[in-house]
Amino acid sequence: MRVNTVGRMRLAAILSEAWRNSRSGASHGVLLWLVLSFLTIGLTTADALATRAAVEEALDYRAAGAAIATIEAVGAIDGTSCDAIASVDGVAAAGALRPAAGPLLPSATPGSSLPAYEATPAFTRLLGSSGAHGAVLSRVAADRLGLRTGDVLTLSSGAALTIAGVYEWPEDGRRPGLGYAAVVPALANGAFDECWATTWPQSAQLVTLLRSTAMPSSAESASAPVLSTVNSTFGAEFHGGDRHLSRPTRFAPLAALVAAAFSVAIAVRSRRLALSSARHHGVRRADVMAVVGAETAWVMVPVAIAAVAAATLVGASAPADGGAVFEAGLRVLAGTSTGAFLGAAVAAASIRANGLLSAFTER
Amino acid sequence: MLISLEQVSHEFLEGRALFQPLSASFDRGELIAITGPSGAGKSTLLAILAGLMPPTHGRIRRPGSPRACWVTQHPHGVARRTALDHVCLPYLATGMRRRDAEPLARALLDRFGLSAVGDQQFATLSGGQAQRLMIARSIAAAPDLLLLDEPTAQLDQRTAGEVDAALGAIASTDLLVFVATHSAGTRAMCSRVVELEAPLGCG
Numbered sequence: 001m002r003v004n005t006v007g008r009m010r011l012a013a014i015l016s017e018a019w020r021n022s023r024s025g026a027s028h029g030v031l032l033w034l035v036l037s038f039l040t041i042g043l044t045t046a047d048a049l050a051t052r053a054a055v056e057e058a059l060d061y062r063a064a065g066a067a068i069a070t071i072e073a074v075g076a077i078d079g080t081s082c083d084a085i086a087s088v089d090g091v092a093a094a095g096a097l098r099p100a101a102g103p104l105l106p107s108a109t110p111g112s113s114l115p116a117y118e119a120t121p122a123f124t125r126l127l128g129s130s131g132a133h134g135a136v137l138s139r140v141a142a143d144r145l146g147l148r149t150g151d152v153l154t155l156s157s158g159a160a161l162t163i164a165g166v167y168e169w170p171e172d173g174r175r176p177g178l179g180y181a182a183v184v185p186a187l188a189n190g191a192f193d194e195c196w197a198t199t200w201p202q203s204a205q206l207v208t209l210l211r212s213t214a215m216p217s218s219a220e221s222a223s224a225p226v227l228s229t230v231n232s233t234f235g236a237e238f239h240g241g242d243r244h245l246s247r248p249t250r251f252a253p254l255a256a257l258v259a260a261a262f263s264v265a266i267a268v269r270s271r272r273l274a275l276s277s278a279r280h281h282g283v284r285r286a287d288v289m290a291v292v293g294a295e296t297a298w299v300m301v302p303v304a305i306a307a308v309a310a311a312t313l314v315g316a317s318a319p320a321d322g323g324a325v326f327e328a329g330l331r332v333l334a335g336t337s338t339g340a341f342l343g344a345a346v347a348a349a350s351i352r353a354n355g356l357l358s359a360f361t362e363r
Numbered sequence: 364m365l366i367s368l369e370q371v372s373h374e375f376l377e378g379r380a381l382f383q384p385l386s387a388s389f390d391r392g393e394l395i396a397i398t399g400p401s402g403a404g405k406s407t408l409l410a411i412l413a414g415l416m417p418p419t420h421g422r423i424r425r426p427g428s429p430r431a432c433w434v435t436q437h438p439h440g441v442a443r444r445t446a447l448d449h450v451c452l453p454y455l456a457t458g459m460r461r462r463d464a465e466p467l468a469r470a471l472l473d474r475f476g477l478s479a480v481g482d483q484q485f486a487t488l489s490g491g492q493a494q495r496l497m498i499a500r501s502i503a504a505a506p507d508l509l510l511l512d513e514p515t516a517q518l519d520q521r522t523a524g525e526v527d528a529a530l531g532a533i534a535s536t537d538l539l540v541f542v543a544t545h546s547a548g549t550r551a552m553c554s555r556v557v558e559l560e561a562p563l564g565c566g
Contacts, residue, residue, distance in 0.1 A: 008456075008458055009455055009458065009465065010458055010459075010460065012460070013455040013459075013460070016461055017452070017455065020444065021441075021444070024443035024444055026441045026442070026443045026444055126503065208409070271441075273439045274441045276439075278456075280432065280504075280505040281432065281453040281456065281500055281503070282457065282504045283452065283453075283456040298536055354415065
């Protein structure tokens with residue numbers, strides 16, 4: 001009848017005990033699943049939504065042209081230097097701009113003129129158009145002239161311009177002048193009035209790069225180069241990152257960890273008599289911890305699936321950076337999982353073999 | 364000799380003495396009843412025998428530190444686990460496979476008259492069945508020493524008789540068993556009786 005009392009439970013027995021406890025309801029698994037699911041999905045969604053809002057704010061900022069920095073010095077911007085900025089690491093696009101000698105006179109609308117600008121070849125990328133060989137028109141001008149990309153604009157002089165692209169220039173606070181205009185390519189080696197460039201994330205180095213495009217002669221002129229942005233109504237710098245870092249849900253992973261740890265620890269401690277009895281009948285502390293850990297895993301698997309699904313949904317509905325939104329959700333899940341296993345381990349480790357007898361001996 | 368007591372007595376901090384100095388030795392295979400009036404220190408003596416608390420007077424010798432299992436007055440089982448699960452666990456704790464543990468557990472259940480309720484949840488067992496199950500579980504843990512604290516105190520006469528019969532089933536093992544009890548039926552099952560008397564000058 002005597003059996004070895006110095007062995008340890010087999011893995012299969014640990015998993016079997018955990019499964020039987022979970023299936024029978026002895027481990028309060030359903031209640032824990034509800035609590036942890038509510039906690040994890042709630043906080044995951046809240047933080048993922050906050051992150052998505054920050055992503056959308058950044059997209060709006062960039063889409064409005066607020067991230068495009070400019071330097072203006074009439075006739076004193078070196079086009080070649082400006083175009084070269086585009087090749088610097090971190091710079092998304094750069095190009096120089098100047099008014100054309102005169103407006104374009106489309107033959108289709110006699111008596112009306114179309115303001116025109118000349119720009120270095122890389123400039124059109126700043127307008128969201130890839131057209132390098134031909135003119136790019138603003139949406140309003142293209143609609144008014146009935147032109148689309150690939151069409152030919154015939155001028156009253158008989159000359160013809162291929163339409164390489166159409167750009168959007170809404171009245172959202174961005175600088176005026178380009179809302180109804182044509183931008184035609186020009187050779188970079190010449191003097192221009194402005195240099196535009198953009199980086200994302202924003203970099204203080206960009207101002208230095210823009211200043212380097214001002215030709216020395218301009219320093220001696222009466223008007224000093226003016227630094228600005230294409231859309232100053234959004235502010236010169238994007239502070240969405242700071243706002244995201246100070247968002248109310250930034251502590252969500254920590255809150256999830258603490259709440260999960262307490263929830264699981266309370267559930268385990270509520271079974272202390274049963275677990276203490278198991279310890280008293282030869283189950284080692286490590287084996288009790290393993291069984292309770294496996295029970296926690298049974299609970300966390302569906303919680304994790306639900307949380308990943310929630311984070312995926314919110315991430316997939318984000319206009320960009322869905323990965324960052326998804327990652328924010330996963331941080332909460334990581335907090336819940338860590339807290340759940342930590343709470344289970346600490347509570348299970350606190351179960352004493354003689355705990356069952358405390359009341360007995362203290363009577 | 365598994366345990367010996369030399370002039371053992373116990374006194375609480377407030378100075379209340381429990382029982383007169385006790386000297387005796389106990390060995391495997393014995394079933395000892397510990398009797399005495401309420402407050403005489405039956406439960407405290409069990410705790411001393413198990414090594415959970417030292418006596419305030421006298422000396423106890425427990426060579427080899429025998430492993431003790433307890434069966435308390437109120438059986439503590441897992442409400443939704445089966446009777447069989449309860450008896451299997453001590454075997455699983457030793458590294459045994461479930462398929463090897465189940466026949467041994469069923470044999471124990473049979474020995475304690477519980478084979479018919481092996482697959483029932485603990486919560487559905489009667490008081491007598493639950494108490495016998497706890498004894499069977501303790502036997503499965505293979506202790507050297509089994510301590511039962513008034514196992515029939517909460518039971519009616521019929522179910523108390525079932526538990527007494529279970530004690531008879533233990534008597535043939537090589538365990539040293541102590542039973543703290545008021546019951547004449549339980550006492551009759553035991554091979555020896557330790558009668559605790561209030562110390563002189565008390566009461």
